[in-house]
Amino acid sequence: MLADLDRSTMQKAYARWAPVYDALCGPVFLNARRHAVAAARKAGPRILEVGVGTGLSFGDYDERFEVTGIDLSEPMIARARERAGGGRFPHVKALEVMDAHRLGFGDASFDAVVAQFVITLVEDPERVMDECARVLAPGGEIILVNHFYSERGLAAKLEDGLARHARPLGLRPEFRFGRLEAWAEARGDIELVERRKLPPLRAFTLARFRKRAS
Template identity: 45%
Template structure:
């Protein structure tokens, strides 16, 4: 995985069980500017949307009502909050909220017109496999949007990231995750790179999947029937 140390799946689940009650008040505000920018772009699209790493569902009320949204996450504690948010806000465009491993998505090929993963790639055990899954479930002509922190190896920020790496891994994320981990292996076309607030700490990568001769509308159908909302 290009030198990225693998994070154990159970460590991720345990970490987010601890963070779930305070996530929206702690990390939420830091990530809000990047999330808003991505959602503004996504809301200009049509059809079906998959949010990978939906977490507590903080983005769900912001998606345009004309989008049919599905969310997945590995953390049952996060999903409990997301489902409550859907109920309380009466979000009728949410097709389902599923507990699911992002590296083994239980959706058919080409199921979604848009796939988004915000602040996810640094916390999954196998980001390369997750990227392959994002590509697979994205429909031809669709977009994959990734918002993430990407490490740099120079300057003060690079030194701080290296210094903090052991502690960050203990919290369940890859502080040394580089954009090349994605851009060097994907078959998608990178159409836009945007540095995001605050301080360019996060980056949005927009990818487009080639529009081939595939037919049929994207359905978002799940291969099996997990418990949803």
């Protein structure tokens, strides 16, 4: 059986990614990231970025927002702190090393929880979604952008085959969106309000889950 992702694999993977992350992933994820922030700005002003990485989104928010970022990886957060250094982004209020499975915030602390390219690689995605929902105020939104893998056909078979090789890179290429739909359905207080493939290549999906107001 294929070993699943865990905390230590992730920390090792992102210690390797940190020095090259902006150069390799910055341009690839730029458009999707902007769509996520546009959605978060509508839900704001108190934003939590889970798996904030090196803070590539900071410039897309402004002083009307209060952005908190957390990440499991110390080297990634160190880069985010460097980016925010010198008061360049006064709306970035806090950057903490923290595991998304155990968020150190009170219930209903944020209006939007953003997770960009994170949910498919955490050890227990449903638990992370539960934590995101817990810290979200009623009426607030969890906003995800990600590549979600094919549900069926040859592409699905290929992605399943790649899983073994992708683990050391901290990837889980067999993750399907249906898993998140099942999570929302099981909870009852969360609804999927938007799911759309993003231009230009439709490789990434934006998904918005809203916490019911009552």
